[in-house]
Amino acid sequence: MNTLKKTYILKLYIAGNTPNSVRALKMLKNIMEQEFKGVYALKVIDIVKNPHLAEEDKILAIPTLSKVLPLPVRRIIGDLSDREKVLIGLNLFYEALQEDEE
Numbered sequence: 001m002n003t004l005k006k007t008y009i010l011k012l013y014i015a016g017n018t019p020n021s022v023r024a025l026k027m028l029k030n031i032m033e034q035e036f037k038g039v040y041a042l043k044v045i046d047i048v049k050n051p052h053l054a055e056e057d058k059i060l061a062i063p064t065l066s067k068v069l070p071l072p073v074r075r076i077i078g079d080l081s082d083r084e085k086v087l088i089g090l091n092l093f094y095e096a097l098q099e100d101e102e
Contacts (some may be wrong), residue, residue, distance in 0.1 A: 001044040008032075008092070009069040016048045020079045026064035027080040031087070048071040065090070 011026055014021035025044060032040050047054040047062060057066065067074045075100045076089040086092075 006039060006070055008036055009065060010040060010045055011044045011048060011057070011064055011066045011068060012042060012049055013045050013054055013057075013059045013064045013066070016046060023079040023081065024065070026085070027086070031080070031083055032086050035087070035092070067092070 010028070010032070011049065012025060014025065028042070045053050047059065054062075059066075061077045063077070063079060065076050065080060065086070072091075074090045076086060080086050
């Protein structure tokens with residue numbers, strides 16, 4: 001039996017301290033701490049300070065959350081206020097259900 005857990009690698013692109021950016025970061029941390037505590041890494045990228053990173057990753061709207069690993073890469077745009085849509089949109093909801101069943 002494999003006891004290794006998946007690690008989720010996420011990037012959240014924000015634009016400074018705007019209300020949507022702050023809300024997205026707060027909601028994401030809440031979701032990840034409740035559902036995936038200890039098995040995720042989050043990198044917050046402020047495109048005001050690092051615009052080249054958004055350009056490299058072809059980010060067109062802010063805030064944008066990108067699940068880098070496990071593959072496939074998935075993205076969701078917005079303030080992440082709808083917990084279920086975030087989990088489904090990033091394909092995290094179904095992965096968590098599958099792991100619970102095993």
